[in-house]
Each structure stands twice: as C-alpha cells, then as structure tokens.
Amino acid sequence: MEGRSRTSRIAPSHLLAGAIGGLLSAVLVVVLALAGAVDLGETKEVVRERTIVRDGGHGLDVTDIYKKAGPGVVYVEAQGGTDTSPFGLPSPGEEASGSGIVIDRDGNVLTNWHVVEGARSINVRFSEDGPQVAAQLKGRDPSSDLAVIKVDPDKAGRLVPLPLGSSAKAKVGDPVVAIGNPFGLSRTVTTGIVSAVQRQIQAPNGFTIPNAIQTDAAINPGNSGGPLLDAEGRVIGVNSQIVTGGSRGSVGIGFAVPIDLAKRLLPQLKRGGVVKRAYLGIEMTTLTPQLAQDLNLPIESGALITSVVPRSPAAQAGLRGGRTRLDNGLRVGGDVIVEIDGRKVRSAEDVTAIIGARNPGDTVRIVYYRGRQRRSANVRLGTRPARVATPSAEELPSPLP
Missing domain, CATH: 2.40.10.10 (Trypsin-like serine proteases)
Structure with missing residues (x-):
C-alpha cells in the first residue's frame, strides 16, 4: 500500500x-x-x-x-459469534459461513479467524451433499486473520490436502x-x-x-x-x-x-492457542522525498512515527511521535526510522516486515532521525495486545493554528 x-x-x-x-x-x-x-x-x-x-x-x-483442488476446499459453518468485528460478524445465535483449506491428512483446516471468531460450534462440509462434520478451533492469530480448525479424520472421509x-x-x-x-x-x-x-x-x-x-x-x-x-x-x-x-x-x-x-x-x-506476535507500539507512515524536504530533514526516505502508544516498547525506548498535525490530518515532527538491525528502512512497510519476523522478547537496534540528528536505541519487543492500542489523549497533537 x-x-x-x-x-x-x-x-x-x-x-x-x-x-x-x-x-x-x-x-x-x-x-x-x-x-x-x-x-x-x-x-x-x-x-x-x-x-x-x-x-x-x-x-x-x-x-x-x-x-485437483476442489476436494480440498471445504464449507465452514459457525454457529453464534461476536458482533464486535468491523467486518460484520453475526450477532449471537446467528450462523456465519465461509470456506476452508485442507492442509494435511490429520484433519487440520486453515481458514480466516473472522469466519469462526466467537463461534459456539463449528461444522465443516467436504462436499455439497455430504454430512456435517464437527470441528474444533485449534489455534488462532487475529493479527493475520488466520485460524486452524480440526476435524476427526476418521469422520471426514478422504482428505485432500492442497499444496502450498x-x-x-x-x-x-x-x-x-x-x-x-x-x-x-x-x-x-x-x-x-x-x-x-x-x-x-x-x-x-x-x-x-x-x-x-x-x-x-x-x-x-x-x-x-x-x-x-x-x-x-x-x-x-x-x-x-x-x-x-x-x-x-x-x-x-x-x-x-x-x-x-x-x-x-x-x-x-x-x-493450539493464540499466536504470540512481536510488538513495537507505534503508528507510522512512509516518509516521501517531498515530505522530507518540507520538514527540512537530511534524509529522503524512512518510516515517520506519527504517534507512540504509552508504555509500549517504543515509548520505553524513548521514541517519539509527531506533535504537530497538518491540515490534512498527518502528524509530523516525530522520529523517522531509517534502519533496524542493520537493515535499511525506506518505508513503513519495511518496519512492518522486519518487526513481523521477530519474536516477543527480541531486542532490535533502531536507528532513527530526530529532526536533523541521527540517533539509535535498543528496543526490547513486547507481545502484541489483543487489539490495536491507541495513544492517550495527551499524546495526540493539536492542529496547526
């Protein structure tokens, strides 16, 4: 993006x-x-x-x-669910439906987390006229919208795993x-x-x-x-x-x-369980050459931190977000990340990829610019919370007069 x-x-x-x-x-x-x-x-x-x-x-x-692939695609039905998802999940008592991918002969099926989130019961059909087979939720990762559900392979009949x-x-x-x-x-x-x-x-x-x-x-x-x-x-x-x-x-x-x-x-x-993901705790946007010039920065690319979640690993390491909001809503004045563990950062997507490949508890060395000054910090990554945390009111910048 x-x-x-x-x-x-x-x-x-x-x-x-x-x-x-x-x-x-x-x-x-x-x-x-x-x-x-x-x-x-x-x-x-x-x-x-x-x-x-x-x-x-x-x-x-x-x-x-x-x-070749059709037999490895299943129909997933989830009874009940939550109504807290921004994707329109059903209210309690209603039925949600989606699809799933057979990934092995042990009965594991990969699907989206939002298909089965909050479900009281999950059933799988392996063919249009086939019987329903009960499934159990094994593991989930809301941050990637993925989940694995499992059926009894003896009840599922012939399982056809799809090649990945x-x-x-x-x-x-x-x-x-x-x-x-x-x-x-x-x-x-x-x-x-x-x-x-x-x-x-x-x-x-x-x-x-x-x-x-x-x-x-x-x-x-x-x-x-x-x-x-x-x-x-x-x-x-x-x-x-x-x-x-x-x-x-x-x-x-x-x-x-x-x-x-x-x-x-x-x-x-x-x-099984919830996947543990590394967490830095910032909001950011890609620094473009034009924006860098407008902000009088000595660099042309990087990840501009717009806000930092209080008490997050980034906050504890002293990283700062923007304190001034432009008329287009962009917060500026924050630190600009240019390197993590020796890898160049040219965009916000680079930070996403690098942190996403780390584990909770890992320490990363972040090189950044604060204004025209080059700095560095060692940041011990935390565990990603269940949902995105937002900066507190006092952390939010005021608009320009």
Missing part, C-alpha cells in the same frame, strides 16, 4: 471480509498497519467485477485445477483461480490475475497484514478462508477481504492473506 505524501488524505474504502454469507454488510474501514505498529496508508476503490467459471483467456486449464505454494513468487499479471462458497454456493470457481502485490490490509483486531495479494478474481461473502491458487493449483493466498464500493459483493478487487505468512504461523496454529 502506497505511503502518503503530506498533501494526500486518508482515503477510507468499503472493505468487506468475504466470509459471512448473507449476514455481512459493507463497512467503512481505514486500512492501518504493522506487527505492533500502524501504517497510515491509503486504499483505493475499483470499478469492475468479473466472474469466470471456465478458462478466462489467461491460458489456465481451470477445469483441471478445479478437479509461495506468495513471494507471485507477480502482477499472473493468472489465479479462487475457489470458495460465496453466498453458500459451494465450490464456486472464479478466475483472474494478480492485480498487485505487497498490499496491506487490516486484520479484525486493527493490526495490519503485510504483503497481501490483490486480485480481480471475483470474491464474495462466503469466500473467506478459501484458497487463491496459482496456475499450478498451489495455494498462494487465503481469500479474506474485498472492496465493495458500497455494494454487498465484489467490484473487482479482493485481497488474500499471503500463504508465506500462513506457512510461518502454521506450526503454532496447529499446536
């Missing part, structure tokens, strides 16, 4: 988690960021939708991919296939291309999921948790969100959680 210049404004888009069939409504969400930090980025709306159930002219043998590919190898223009259960229509196939890579999307708990894949393959409510497949039928992403433009369905832009992130988390998710 592109960084903001000082003349840009935060542009909210209607983001809809593609999961809760029939129960979702479009919600206004500003995409934020980080593994313990929040990147004030910008989202864009698109204007077209395409639903293709056969070869869409991209050279794909969609029929073969469907035959590499989201890092996905390139703009690559053909892709999405399989899921939109609006309860089981194993619906749509095709498209990779529209963009390295996007950032907001998780249900307010943190940012980095390196998301953007696609124009039609994704609708009920697709959440289903696979985004490459031309070889390998999973490169977990379909999670769409831009709705105020409608209830796809308008041609969807997002998938990168499978590389899921693969890194799967061992913890299968063990």
Whole structure:
C-alpha cells in the first residue's frame, strides 16, 4: 500500500471480509498497519467485477485445477459469534459461513479467524451433499486473520490436502483461480490475475497484514478462508477481504492473506492457542522525498512515527511521535526510522516486515532521525495486545493554528 505524501488524505474504502454469507454488510474501514505498529496508508476503490467459471483467456486449464483442488476446499459453518468485528460478524445465535483449506491428512483446516471468531460450534462440509462434520478451533492469530480448525479424520472421509505454494513468487499479471462458497454456493470457481502485490490490509483486531495479494478474481461473502491458487493449483493466498464500493459483493478487487505468512504461523496454529506476535507500539507512515524536504530533514526516505502508544516498547525506548498535525490530518515532527538491525528502512512497510519476523522478547537496534540528528536505541519487543492500542489523549497533537 502506497505511503502518503503530506498533501494526500486518508482515503477510507468499503472493505468487506468475504466470509459471512448473507449476514455481512459493507463497512467503512481505514486500512492501518504493522506487527505492533500502524501504517497510515491509503486504499483505493475499483470499478469492475468479473466472474469466470471456465478458462478466462489467461491460458489456465481451470477445469483441471478445479478437479485437483476442489476436494480440498471445504464449507465452514459457525454457529453464534461476536458482533464486535468491523467486518460484520453475526450477532449471537446467528450462523456465519465461509470456506476452508485442507492442509494435511490429520484433519487440520486453515481458514480466516473472522469466519469462526466467537463461534459456539463449528461444522465443516467436504462436499455439497455430504454430512456435517464437527470441528474444533485449534489455534488462532487475529493479527493475520488466520485460524486452524480440526476435524476427526476418521469422520471426514478422504482428505485432500492442497499444496502450498509461495506468495513471494507471485507477480502482477499472473493468472489465479479462487475457489470458495460465496453466498453458500459451494465450490464456486472464479478466475483472474494478480492485480498487485505487497498490499496491506487490516486484520479484525486493527493490526495490519503485510504483503497481501490483490486480485480481480471475483470474491464474495462466503469466500473467506478459501484458497487463491496459482496456475499450478498451489495455494498462494487465503481469500479474506474485498472492496465493495458500497455494494454487498465484489467490484473487482479482493485481497488474500499471503500463504508465506500462513506457512510461518502454521506450526503454532496447529499446536493450539493464540499466536504470540512481536510488538513495537507505534503508528507510522512512509516518509516521501517531498515530505522530507518540507520538514527540512537530511534524509529522503524512512518510516515517520506519527504517534507512540504509552508504555509500549517504543515509548520505553524513548521514541517519539509527531506533535504537530497538518491540515490534512498527518502528524509530523516525530522520529523517522531509517534502519533496524542493520537493515535499511525506506518505508513503513519495511518496519512492518522486519518487526513481523521477530519474536516477543527480541531486542532490535533502531536507528532513527530526530529532526536533523541521527540517533539509535535498543528496543526490547513486547507481545502484541489483543487489539490495536491507541495513544492517550495527551499524546495526540493539536492542529496547526
């Protein structure tokens, strides 16, 4: 997601988690960021939708991919749930539905956390006319919107695990296939291309999921948790969100959680419990050359800290956020991170990636600029809280007169 210049404004888009069939409504969400930090980025709306159930002219043998991957895509039904998610999760007593990906023959199924969050019971169907099989929630990571549920393999019948590919190898223009259960229509196939890579999307708990894949393959409510497949039928992403433009369905832009992130988390998710993630505790935006010039900084790129969460690792290390707010709402005057553990930082996304690869308790050396002065600090990372913490009122800057 592109960084903001000082003349840009935060542009909210209607983001809809593609999961809760029939129960979702479009919600206004500003995409934020980080593994313990929040990147004030910008989202864009698109204007077209395409639903293709056969070869869409991209050279794909969609029929073969469907035959190969279809049996590994399941229909997930969650009874009950919470109504606290910004993605329109159902009220208690209602039923949510989504999709899931069979990942092994032991009965583990990967899906989105927002599909099963707060559910009193979870059931899985492995075919349209097959019986329901009870599933148990194993592990969850709200910060990546991923969860693993488990069924008894003896009751599930023949399990067909899907091969996991590499989201890092996905390139703009690559053909892709999405399989899921939109609006309860089981194993619906749509095709498209990779529209963009390295996007950032907001998780249900307010943190940012980095390196998301953007696609124009039609994704609708009920697709959440289903696979985004490459031309070889390998999973490169977990379909999670769409831009709705105020409608209830796809308008041609969807997002998938990168499978590389899921693969890194799967061992913890299968063990059970909540995944522990590293936490820095800042809000930030990418420093552009124009903004650096306007602020009279001796650098042209980096991650500008706009605010620091009180008592967070960043606050304890002495990092500072902006104290002046421009007329476009951007907070300036904060420290600018340019390096972490010897790795150059040219954008807020770089901080997201570096901190996201660390563990709670790790110590990182952060090099930053305060005005024109270069400084450094050793920061011991904490454990990410359940939800994004916001700066206290006294930490928020006042607008310019």
